[in-house]
Amino acid sequence: MKRKYFTAIAAACVLVLLGSCSGSKDRLYLYNWIYYIPEDVIEDFQKESGIRVVVDSYASNEEMYNKLLAGGKGYDIVVPSGDYVSIMIAGGMLQRLDMGKIPNYANLDASALNRIRFDTGNRFSIPFMMGAAGVSVNKTKVSGYEHSWNIFERNDLNGRMTMLDDMREILGAALKYLGYSVNDSDPAHLEEARLVVEEWKPNLVKFDAESFARGFAGGEFWVVQGYAENVYIEYEPSRYSEIDFFFPKEGMPMYMDSFCILKDAENVEAAYKFINFMLRPDIAARVSDYLMLPSPNVPARALMTVTPNYQFEDLAKGEFKEDLGAQTLLLYNEVWRRIRVGN
Amino acid sequence: MRRGPGLAYASPSLLWLTFFFIAPLLIIVLYSFLTPGQRGGVDLPFTLNAYRAIANPSFGKVVVGTIAVALAATFFTLLIALPCGYYMARSSKQTLLLLLVIIPFWTNFLIRIYAWIAILGNEGFLNDLLRWLGLAEESVRFLYNRAAVTLVLVYTYLPYAILPLFSTIDKFDFSLLEAARDLGATKFMAIRKVLLPNIRAGIFTAFLFTFIPIFGAYAVPLLVGGTNSYMLGNLIADELTKSRNWPLASAISLVITLVTTIGVMLLLRFNGTHILEKKHEKA
Numbered sequence: 001m002k003r004k005y006f007t008a009i010a011a012a013c014v015l016v017l018l019g020s021c022s023g024s025k026d027r028l029y030l031y032n033w034i035y036y037i038p039e040d041v042i043e044d045f046q047k048e049s050g051i052r053v054v055v056d057s058y059a060s061n062e063e064m065y066n067k068l069l070a071g072g073k074g075y076d077i078v079v080p081s082g083d084y085v086s087i088m089i090a091g092g093m094l095q096r097l098d099m100g101k102i103p104n105y106a107n108l109d110a111s112a113l114n115r116i117r118f119d120t121g122n123r124f125s126i127p128f129m130m131g132a133a134g135v136s137v138n139k140t141k142v143s144g145y146e147h148s149w150n151i152f153e154r155n156d157l158n159g160r161m162t163m164l165d166d167m168r169e170i171l172g173a174a175l176k177y178l179g180y181s182v183n184d185s186d187p188a189h190l191e192e193a194r195l196v197v198e199e200w201k202p203n204l205v206k207f208d209a210e211s212f213a214r215g216f217a218g219g220e221f222w223v224v225q226g227y228a229e230n231v232y233i234e235y236e237p238s239r240y241s242e243i244d245f246f247f248p249k250e251g252m253p254m255y256m257d258s259f260c261i262l263k264d265a266e267n268v269e270a271a272y273k274f275i276n277f278m279l280r281p282d283i284a285a286r287v288s289d290y291l292m293l294p295s296p297n298v299p300a301r302a303l304m305t306v307t308p309n310y311q312f313e314d315l316a317k318g319e320f321k322e323d324l325g326a327q328t329l330l331l332y333n334e335v336w337r338r339i340r341v342g343n
Numbered sequence: 344m345r346r347g348p349g350l351a352y353a354s355p356s357l358l359w360l361t362f363f364f365i366a367p368l369l370i371i372v373l374y375s376f377l378t379p380g381q382r383g384g385v386d387l388p389f390t391l392n393a394y395r396a397i398a399n400p401s402f403g404k405v406v407v408g409t410i411a412v413a414l415a416a417t418f419f420t421l422l423i424a425l426p427c428g429y430y431m432a433r434s435s436k437q438t439l440l441l442l443l444v445i446i447p448f449w450t451n452f453l454i455r456i457y458a459w460i461a462i463l464g465n466e467g468f469l470n471d472l473l474r475w476l477g478l479a480e481e482s483v484r485f486l487y488n489r490a491a492v493t494l495v496l497v498y499t500y501l502p503y504a505i506l507p508l509f510s511t512i513d514k515f516d517f518s519l520l521e522a523a524r525d526l527g528a529t530k531f532m533a534i535r536k537v538l539l540p541n542i543r544a545g546i547f548t549a550f551l552f553t554f555i556p557i558f559g560a561y562a563v564p565l566l567v568g569g570t571n572s573y574m575l576g577n578l579i580a581d582e583l584t585k586s587r588n589w590p591l592a593s594a595i596s597l598v599i600t601l602v603t604t605i606g607v608m609l610l611l612r613f614n615g616t617h618i619l620e621k622k623h624e625k626a
């Protein structure tokens with residue numbers, strides 16, 4: 001009797017598994033940053049196109065890239081940042097795009113597109129959102145500072161400041177502070193940058209990319225380096241005035257996240273439809289409203305209903321992070337390891 | 344000679360172990376001898392570069408720091424777990440106490456770490472209390488240092504030490520303690536000379552159950568550690584993801600595996616002979 005039940009259950013399981021496999025024709029497998037596209041936008045796309053979107057999410061470029069590199073298959077679209085776009089192009093992981101299928105590409109801001117070096121001419125990637133990590137200051141606790149990276153030199157704020165646990169962001173900040181490029185490959189410049197960070201480090205509580213925003217909103221940290229969207233989401237709108245979010249005057253590393261179609265994608269037509277849909281002004285505006293970020297999509301800006309955390313023009317002093325290449329990456333790693341481990 | 348059904352019964356777990364433990368381990372061994380790929384991954388030729396990189400003194404610093412934190416955390420865990428296990432074994436409410444030890448497992452591990460952040464933070468409960476009592480004006484910084492990492496590790500792995508200790512002490516014949524007292528031993532002597540040697544196996548298991556996972560800790564130092572609480576687990580993760588140096592990450596994990604295996608074997612040799620002998624006597 002018992003065995004019969006078991007067989008029935010096993011059969012049911014197999015049926016369920018088979019059922020979930022069939023009909024992959026009207027599907028799109030999207031591998032995207034976590035909390036990047038609001039649920040209702042995806043639903044609207046499904047309704048309009050009849051294509052089912054299966055979303056899987058990641059929290060860092062590294063996570064996404066290493067999963068794909070280790071043989072992760074089945075995704076159609078990924079959304080890497082610029083440096084990873086060029087790494088993935090060089091690795092032969094991306095498809096060359098047919099621009100005829102993405103007419104809404106024309107909506108993107110040419111001034112932003114012209115600054116792209118990771119995929120000049122956008123042959124493999126379609127820009128989606130751009131932004132940068134900046135500095136957030138709790139105005140109720142800290143005063144008498146200028147909008148500069150030198151705020152991290154203030155030892156009276158010792159134990160109240162954090163910076164991102166991110167090699168490119170930290171070294172990029174230090175390089176910009178010294179007047180160099182965020183992609184500088186000169187060992188002497190990197191050594192100077194290391195000394196700058198060593199000066200900041202004793203004033204920092206920790207290098208943190210996970211929970212700094214919660215600590216900032218809770219009054220634990222007063223000055224944090226990080227993404228504006230992470231910080232504002234922890235606050236009630238009535239308390240927004242307590243936050244001073246700024247990009248240091250020396251400039252900062254900047255990201256551009258772009259849609260790419262993977263070489264082994266199975267649902268290429270659906271992928272084009274989705275990318276074109278996401279570049280439609282009304283949709284781009286909804287995403288920007290949700291993230292409270294300025295849009296690189298020009299007609300979308302007029303349709304936004306939320307005031308973004310910063311203006312598109314503020315990004316002018318930023319510089320896109322590019323892939324460093326294997327040799328320079330080793331150099332950066334060594335410098336970063338010395339900072340993290342101590343000398 | 345009839346072989347019996349043993350092998351047939353053991354085969355599922357044998358296959359499982361082969362595929363999901365031995366095969367990945369072999370991949371790690373292989374990767375550690377390869378060259379890092381231009382964009383992550385691994386490439387030929389075979390090289391010892393990853394092992395040469397480990398010889399770098401900055402790694403030694405992380406290893407020493409990790410061992411120090413792991414030893415301290417294990418020591419305090421055992422120190423707390425021993426009396427707990429003893430009390431539980433003697434108590435008439437064993438089931439209730441066992442349940443209390445297990446209850447924290449019902450809550451996600453990360454949430455429990457964040458609970459510690461809420462307690463120990465600059466604006467946390469403990470600092471609020473100190474200020475309310477007038478014991479502190481400025482908030483005291485409890486978090487984001489090695490002590491905080493050790494404390495949260497002790498908290499996290501305490502149940503893993505209490506459970507094996509409890510089960511060993513529970514089997515201990517407490518009349519032996521009375522006999523020791525009758526023969527003139529002080530309470531402390533009776534515990535040291537009669538109880539502790541008899542529960543050595545439990546202490547040994549508790550040590551392994553706490554030291555090994557703590558040695559590879561990743562999330563705790565990441566969340567409650569400061570700028571100087573970098574541990575081996577964090578180093579491996581960074582080498583694998585941020586530095587895109589898979590051979591180095593493999594080599595470090597392999598060295599950890601080797602060191603822990605050798606450590607366990609040595610401990611078994613010196614400490615465990617006693618346990619093994621006892622089994623033989625019974626047989």
